[in-house]
Amino acid sequence: MTVGDYVVGRLRDWGVKQVFAYPGDGINGIVAAFGKADNDPKFVQTRHEEMAAFAAVGFAKFSGDVGVCLATSGPGAIHLLNGLYDAKLDHVPVVAIVGQTARTAIGGSYQQEVDLHSLFRDVASYLVDVTVPEQLPNALDRAMRTARTERAPAVLIIPNDVQEQDYEPPQHEFKHIPSSPPSRPFSVTVPSxxxxxxxxxxxxxxxxxxxxxxxxxxxxxxxxxxxxxxxxxxxxxxxxxxxxxxxxxxxxxxxxxxxxxxxxxxxxxxxxxxxxxxxxxxxxxxxxxxxxxxxxxxxxxxxxxxxxxxxxxxxxxxxxxxxxxxxxxxxxxxxxxxxxxxxSDVARWWEVMDRQSRVPADPVNPMRIVSELSDRLPANAIVTADSGSATNWYARQLKIKEGVRSSLSGTLATMGCAVPYALGAAFAQPDRPLIALVGDGAMQMNGMAELLTLRHYGIRCVVCVFHNNDLNQVTWELRAMGGAPKFEESQTLPDLSYAAFAQSIGLQGIEVDDPEKLGAAWDTALAFDGTTVLDVRCDPNVPPIPPHATFDQIKDMTEAVLRGDPDAWDLLRRGVQTKIQEFLP
Missing domain, CATH: 3.40.50.1220 (TPP-binding domain)
Known part of the structure; x- marks a missing residue:
């Protein structure tokens, strides 16, 4: 048994059913061990290491158990960081196993050699190098227990030459540290x-x-x-x-x-x-x-x-x-x-939300996308939401039902998490329908590539794209917080059909540019036994105005319009039409 074999087997002892990963020669010894173990736990290959970390976060959020991800040395390890910070800030248990260059080369500026302790020091609640086989199982067990207890990421670094060594357990002797078998969560705490x-x-x-x-x-x-x-x-x-x-x-x-x-x-x-x-x-x-x-x-x-x-x-x-x-x-x-x-206030609020979702827009009001979903939301659905203007509509318009689970990158508020979250959720709760609400900016960032992963594993999921060709949340923040008009060079996205892209890789793609066809499109997507990309062309000028907008925010917004925002009059019209719904009887 090699160290790599032991790592895979010990993960299995902990009840780990899958590891979200991307291969590289820095983890060849562990990758080979998956093959020798008949892919148990399952090696789930994402398109990018950051997506592996996000998928581990999604799995942990929707299973309540530890999510595990695996990446090679150097660039692979670096790519994990965003997902691990997401886990840290949202208090989610994730264990990352990372390769490192061979011990004989460490300190010699070898290819893909990175100071991993400096890299992970801030994000990991437990961080250790495994430099001899006898350190296992204690190091791996402590990583699992620390992640679970502190609800935080833990990182295990294993140089690639150590992975290929014969496994030797710790002995009953000085400076050898044993470990207890994997165990379930600890007892709960109650105040006096x-x-x-x-x-x-x-x-x-x-x-x-x-x-x-x-x-x-x-x-x-x-x-x-x-x-x-x-x-x-x-x-x-x-x-x-x-x-x-x-x-x-x-x-x-x-x-x-x-x-x-x-x-x-x-x-x-x-x-x-x-x-x-x-x-x-x-x-x-x-x-x-x-x-x-x-x-x-x-x-x-x-x-x-x-x-x-x-x-x-x-x-x-x-x-x-x-x-x-x-x-x-x-x-x-x-x-x-x-x-x-x-x-009484709550009842009126939902009436206002319904009216605002039906305000005319060009072509579709983005609020209506979520409002129509709320009417059809399966009772056991899992909903993931990305960061961007779509988050506004998820937060305000989505009516959660009994039994529905949902999450997003709450504290880091990172773009690009919704699709890999859904991937992780599919392994956490395989029998539940999945819905990912994604802006077109996040979709272009990494969601399109991860559609291939959903297809590869035959996952049933509706990926709804808010298609407005604008990095819309930042556009509104520029207007409302800085009084700056939209800067088109930074904010405008290249246009494409996300539905056609989905169809080109063998998924169902539905394109909607008529609000009256939106409900039927949701029905078709939710009934499909596979992945559907619901590509809804929506209006970027429907404002995500907080119901408690401050005078300064309104003043800055008005100044942005007066300074020559390219969509000035459309912004004013949509803003007035939307806001007035709060004051109608």
Missing amino acids: DEELRAAAEVLNSGEKVAILVGQGARGAAAEVGEVADLLGAGVAKALLGKDVLPDDLPYVTGSIGILGTRPSYEMMRDCDRLLIVGSNFPYSQFLPKFGSARGVQIDLDGRSIGMRYPTEVNLVGDALETLRALIPLLRHKTDRSWREKIE
């Missing part, structure tokens, strides 16, 4: 009774309670709902927690923040108590004004406590078990006026 009573006092004494949930509350949806019912509260969702509670619950106010809803904004503005569960939402300006509300926070990671709001009681513990222990201490509020106002 005293801390729980203090939290209950804060929440029970309030009249207007708001709850903010993030991805850490995902396993405690029923308990969050019970707390909201007891306290007469509304629940806002950080983007990474969009799928924690369905949007058809009348007290769920939807997303919060720059891409958030008016009900979430107004609930946070007016509340006198705030309960944060499993969220590290970064934009404190969208939380209650400091001092206006007493706060309680629940988080498994004590390092995240009190970072965004001066919470009075901080409970370090598992969200599910902590809420279960807290619920008996909470009193049912008889005055439901606060809750009734929230429910």
Whole structure:
């Protein structure tokens, strides 16, 4: 047995079913071991190492288990970085196994020799070189355990000559380190009774309670709902927690923040108590004004406590078990006026969203793309969203149903993640329909190449492309944050038919440029047993105006138009038509 053989076998012992990877001679010893092991775990070949890391993140997000990726030395290792930072910032367990030049050449400026410790030092929670066979299994086991425990990336560096050596286990002798067999997650943490009573006092004494949930509350949806019912509260969702509670619950106010809803904004503005569960939402300006509300926070990671709001009681513990222990201490509020106002605001908001999606555009209103999907969203779907203007419509327009899972690059907000996320999700939940919402900028960046991977593994997925030939989010940011008109050289994308590209590689491609045909196109795409590219030509001049847009943002936007934006009058017309829907009876 070689070291490479041992690595593959130990991953199998950990229950790893697939490794997202791209080959290279720096990992030849491990690649050969996959062949000798009859491809168990499965070697999933992506088109690029960055996509392998993103797929591992997607797998981890939708399985709850560790995602594993593999890359060669030098450029392969470098390419992993963006996906690993995505895992770090969104608190996702990923293990990256990386090759390195032979030990005899290290330090000699050899081909593809990179200082991997300097490269990975900031991103990896655990980082180790395996320089002798006896370091395994401890190094690999610690990488798996650290990734799972800290919900963060861990990196294992194995020089290519070590991979081909005979495996020798650690001995019972000085400076040899053994390891325990692979194990499942550790027991959960629950705060003390005293801390729980203090939290209950804060929440029970309030009249207007708001709850903010993030991805850490995902396993405690029923308990969050019970707390909201007891306290007469509304629940806002950080983007990474969009799928924690369905949007058809009348007290769920939807997303919060720059891409958030008016009900979430107004609930946070007016509340006198705030309960944060499993969220590290970064934009404190969208939380209650400091001092206006007493706060309680629940988080498994004590390092995240009190970072965004001066919470009075901080409970370090598992969200599910902590809420279960807290619920008996909470009193049912008889005055439901606060809750009734929230429910009224939410009902009106969804009416406004429907009207805005039907505002005429040239040719298709991008809001309608997601609105039509919401009407048809399968109950067990997984939705991935990319970074860009499409994220606005995902955040505000997509009505999550019970049982639907969704995610995006919440903290790094990196482009190009939605399609490889869907690839990872396909291996995490192979029986669920997949939908990737992708801007044409992200599609050109790397999504088109990864369509080949979806085809290669026979994955059922709808890749919906928001086709507006514009790097639209940055275009709007230039206008709204800097008062600068659109600079066409940097913002305009080369045009092509994404549907025709899909057809050229053997996938189903559907092109839509008529809003009345959009619903039928979604029906066809969702019914297809394979990958479909839904190529919707949409209007880049429909503004993603926040319902809580500031005076400065509106002023900068107006100045951008006056300075000669190439789409000035169309922008004004679309902006007025869209915004006025909020004020119609």
